[in-house]
Amino acid sequence: MIRCLPTNQTDIDVYHLIRKWNTGGLSNVMHRVSRSGIDxxxxxxxxxxxxxVTVLTTDHQIIHVVGVDFNSLYPSVMSSEPHKFIKYAGSLNSKGVYTDGKMYMCGSQTGIMNSQLKKGLSVVICIVT
Known part of the structure; x- marks a missing residue:
């Protein structure tokens, strides 16, 4: 298992949890930008x-964009270099604006938190933001 992942992932339960929700594939590479209400x-x-391979455009417009990338597909994740196009990462300043412009690749997993309950969800949101 360790040879297959770029992080220090040693808990088999966490591995299966990540694999269960891991989606994507070629579409992540071919369509780097998805804009809500436009694409x-x-x-x-x-x-x-x-x-x-043929790309078919459907009649269904994108209305929500969820972008969490723990697959290290972008160089900014691997290098943690700041980029102007990364708007919602880093720390908030006094005006409520994110300032770092960095994304970080997780290096290891220290625990599991089930966020299906409202209390757990609020804790997860506090950690992420």
């Missing part, structure tokens, strides 16, 4: 005979 959901179709 449309895309589907990828593979033709085995022609060995060709």
């Amino acid at each position: 449309f959901i895309k589907r990828i179709q593979y033709n085995k005979e022609a060995k060709k």
